[in-house]
Amino acid sequence: MSPVLTDLGIALGxxxxxxxxVLNMGGLLTWVERKQSAVMQDRIxxxxxxxxxxxxxGLFHPLADAIKMLTKEDFIPARADRALFNLAPLVSVVFAxxxxxxxxxxxxxxxxxxxIPLQAVTLNxxxxxxxxxxxLGVYGVMMAGWASANNYALLxxxxxxxxxxxxxxxxxxxxMGVAMxxxxxxxxxxxxxxxxxxLPQYLGTWIPRWGILTQPLAFVLFLTAGIAATKRIPFDFxxxxxxxxxxxxxxxGMKFGMFMMADFVETVVxxxxxxxxxxxGWQVPHLAADGFHFPWGASVPLSHMTVVILQVLAFCxxxxxxxxxxxxxxxxxxxxxxxxxxxxxWLGLFPLSILNIVLTGLLILGWPx
Amino acid sequence: xxxxxxxxxxxxxxxxxxxxxxxxxxxGRHTARHVFRSKTARGAVTVQYPEERRPYSPRLRxxxxxxxxxxxxxxxxxxMMCETVCPARCIYxxxxxxxxxxxxxxxxxxxIDLGKCVFCGYCVEACPEDAIRMDTGIxxxxxxxxxxxxxxxETLLSLEPAGPDGTPRSPIPIPADxxxxx
Amino acid sequence: xxxxxxxxxxxxAVVSALGLVLRRNPIHGALFLVVNLGCVAVLYLLLGxxxxxxxxxxxxxxxxxxxxxFAIMVLIPGKEETGPDPLRSQRLLALPLGxxxxxxxxxxxxxxxxxxxxxxxxxxxxxxxxxxxxVGRLLLGDYLFPFEVTSVLLLAALxxxxxxxxxxxx
Amino acid sequence: MVPEPYYTALSAxxxxxGVVGVLVRRxxxxxxxxxxxxxxxxxxxxxxxxxxxxxxxxxVLVFFVMTVAAAEVAVGLAIIVAIFxxxxxxxxxxxxxxxx
Numbered sequence: 001m002s003p004v005l006t007d008l009g010i011a012l013g014x015x016x017x018x019x020x021x022v023l024n025m026g027g028l029l030t031w032v033e034r035k036q037s038a039v040m041q042d043r044i045x046x047x048x049x050x051x052x053x054x055x056x057x058g059l060f061h062p063l064a065d066a067i068k069m070l071t072k073e074d075f076i077p078a079r080a081d082r083a084l085f086n087l088a089p090l091v092s093v094v095f096a097x098x099x100x101x102x103x104x105x106x107x108x109x110x111x112x113x114x115x116i117p118l119q120a121v122t123l124n125x126x127x128x129x130x131x132x133x134x135x136l137g138v139y140g141v142m143m144a145g146w147a148s149a150n151n152y153a154l155l156x157x158x159x160x161x162x163x164x165x166x167x168x169x170x171x172x173x174x175x176m177g178v179a180m181x182x183x184x185x186x187x188x189x190x191x192x193x194x195x196x197x198x199l200p201q202y203l204g205t206w207i208p209r210w211g212i213l214t215q216p217l218a219f220v221l222f223l224t225a226g227i228a229a230t231k232r233i234p235f236d237f238x239x240x241x242x243x244x245x246x247x248x249x250x251x252x253g254m255k256f257g258m259f260m261m262a263d264f265v266e267t268v269v270x271x272x273x274x275x276x277x278x279x280x281g282w283q284v285p286h287l288a289a290d291g292f293h294f295p296w297g298a299s300v301p302l303s304h305m306t307v308v309i310l311q312v313l314a315f316c317x318x319x320x321x322x323x324x325x326x327x328x329x330x331x332x333x334x335x336x337x338x339x340x341x342x343x344x345x346w347l348g349l350f351p352l353s354i355l356n357i358v359l360t361g362l363l364i365l366g367w368p369x
Numbered sequence: 370x371x372x373x374x375x376x377x378x379x380x381x382x383x384x385x386x387x388x389x390x391x392x393x394x395x396x397g398r399h400t401a402r403h404v405f406r407s408k409t410a411r412g413a414v415t416v417q418y419p420e421e422r423r424p425y426s427p428r429l430r431x432x433x434x435x436x437x438x439x440x441x442x443x444x445x446x447x448x449m450m451c452e453t454v455c456p457a458r459c460i461y462x463x464x465x466x467x468x469x470x471x472x473x474x475x476x477x478x479x480x481i482d483l484g485k486c487v488f489c490g491y492c493v494e495a496c497p498e499d500a501i502r503m504d505t506g507i508x509x510x511x512x513x514x515x516x517x518x519x520x521x522x523e524t525l526l527s528l529e530p531a532g533p534d535g536t537p538r539s540p541i542p543i544p545a546d547x548x549x550x551x
Numbered sequence: 552x553x554x555x556x557x558x559x560x561x562x563x564a565v566v567s568a569l570g571l572v573l574r575r576n577p578i579h580g581a582l583f584l585v586v587n588l589g590c591v592a593v594l595y596l597l598l599g600x601x602x603x604x605x606x607x608x609x610x611x612x613x614x615x616x617x618x619x620x621f622a623i624m625v626l627i628p629g630k631e632e633t634g635p636d637p638l639r640s641q642r643l644l645a646l647p648l649g650x651x652x653x654x655x656x657x658x659x660x661x662x663x664x665x666x667x668x669x670x671x672x673x674x675x676x677x678x679x680x681x682x683x684x685x686v687g688r689l690l691l692g693d694y695l696f697p698f699e700v701t702s703v704l705l706l707a708a709l710x711x712x713x714x715x716x717x718x719x720x721x
Numbered sequence: 722m723v724p725e726p727y728y729t730a731l732s733a734x735x736x737x738x739g740v741v742g743v744l745v746r747r748x749x750x751x752x753x754x755x756x757x758x759x760x761x762x763x764x765x766x767x768x769x770x771x772x773x774x775x776x777x778x779x780x781v782l783v784f785f786v787m788t789v790a791a792a793e794v795a796v797g798l799a800i801i802v803a804i805f806x807x808x809x810x811x812x813x814x815x816x817x818x819x820x821x
Binding site: 553554557561564565568569571572577580581584587588591594595597598599600602603606607610611614615618619622623625626642644645646648649650652653656657660685686689690693694697698701704705707708709711712715716 | 722723726727728729730731733734735736737738739740741742744745746748750751753754755757758761764765768769771772777778780781783784785787788789790791792793794795796798799800801802803805
Binding site: 081084123124125128129131132133135136138139142143145146154157158161162165168172185 | 576578579582585601602605606608609612613614617620621624625682683
């Protein structure tokens, strides 16, 4: 096989893995959302969809939903701006999907002579890339609000735009602290930096240097702003299906489904980013490239392939846990009002993240190296 | 508000703790039920309706039935009390002479339009002969047309009272337009 | 490969720029401009300016144009430019003027100064020159003073906008 | 590698389209966006020249241009919104009250 084809295959494989992971997680989250909320509220949740009587705890419901949405009438309001109306859900979904590309899901995989970084796209400024893609998602929302020719949708779109701008400012400012600690904007480097030991002179090699320990304030700020960026409860006033209706009132069928999908995919992206920046990404505690090295002296040598698989599994597990946590938040907190969320974003999160940057800078400068 | 409550995050964490505790407790119960086949653990208060039913209260007003005499004829004497008292005007009676001279009349037609009925039970209260009751325990009747919601005397006479726990003993009457097509 | 990407992106960029100028609806114009900015970001990537490409997307597309779209949505001037144009004859002059400008720029660019061979010192390569590190070093090293002055400029803009927006209508 | 003259040529075309847009359109918002297009074209030319020179200085300059553009857009949009509040219409032809 020619090297060009091999390169193409590897690139396709990397992108394909991430796409599969994100899309499946997004689809699965529709099930998790129903089931988790049910379990939290002493209910059972959706369990009726079945194939040949096989129910599998309602796992077929995402499939049934997809069929339902694909076969529903695709209604376009008479005065709508047809081109933008059709484009808007696509824009929402695409930017949410590509955002995950810069998040590493494993360390370097060595096959023969080749070294394959387990990341869909290798970028020097991966954080900025994810950030840029997330910030472009707002166009889908604004286009939907505008193109529907519905004043409620327009207001919803404007609320969404205002929310996402204030959330993104806070996200951008809070990840700067992480970038400062690990000295890079490349997500791979940041994740590698989290494999080292925290305060080795005092704690030995017991505790890994994860972002949540070095940047606890940034973690809370990022998570809050990240939830706001997904436009889900408690920050769901852009849509607020039941009361204040939002930017996708006029949408039906699969286009509506794509907006929902974009929200779920954004949840996965936020979970992935939190994992990569604060929870050590694909790092398994005490797992080095050649196996486990425990601080009490024991070590378990492992083959390269095992280590890589363990790392990818660890990443998937952490992302799942984060998704679970985001769902927990979504089903626990009541909705913020528009002005409350703006106040929180601009007067709470933003100044605090600036404070975090200043404190981090002082610590880095003043820390006895 | 106390200081701790003004600082929203602490209260958020408390709330998350409550919901997470519920989640894990229920998850454990579900696991015990489905994996370890525990009979007592119930992770949810849900009643899985068509398969599982809660016992109905004996006072529940369900589908009407017409009570029969010993000889099988309707006990109803077509006095029109129920038709008069019905606030929804869903009862339609046509009276006829009864062969037995001791009994004044008998209904020739006794139709109840269940599409209109509000299940107030006034007809049961008004009946001087205790000829109409609402104790069949049947709640699931439906039709594809308004015509199908009109139940005739023959149907109403054929119904049985519900069992002691409220389970219906007679089959749900299926209107003609809902009958499975051959 | 690079040529292919360049020409594809260039065509999209020109078409979207024309869309901005020609479309009546300002929302469409704004979205065409977003596409154009995205194209230029891709061209920055081709030129090895990774940081600028991302900054272009974040600042221009993600913030400035959102502001534009927001303003257009608030004002909804969708029915503008429909009435008779009193200055139509003057506006038509814009086309020959534009052609003249293009010709002039072409002349300048094809003059000896620009066509001359690249400077003798070898380019350090796009990775070294365009990477985020080198830009950062320059920004906080040689250009520290302008960098700091920029913050004052932003503050002034912030205060100015607040002063303009706070005023009650009528 | 695509030679730099291609980039500068594209930048010239975009710049000209922006100029024509400023001259032709009557809606101040569209004129403003055309100005942004011109700025952008100039940025592209700068980066292309910087690429030829092999230094990152041009990129720093472009970065400053972006920052200034952000500030300028904020102020400009605020002015346009203020004018709209005052006149209820948006057409540059009617904004001649400041003329001598």
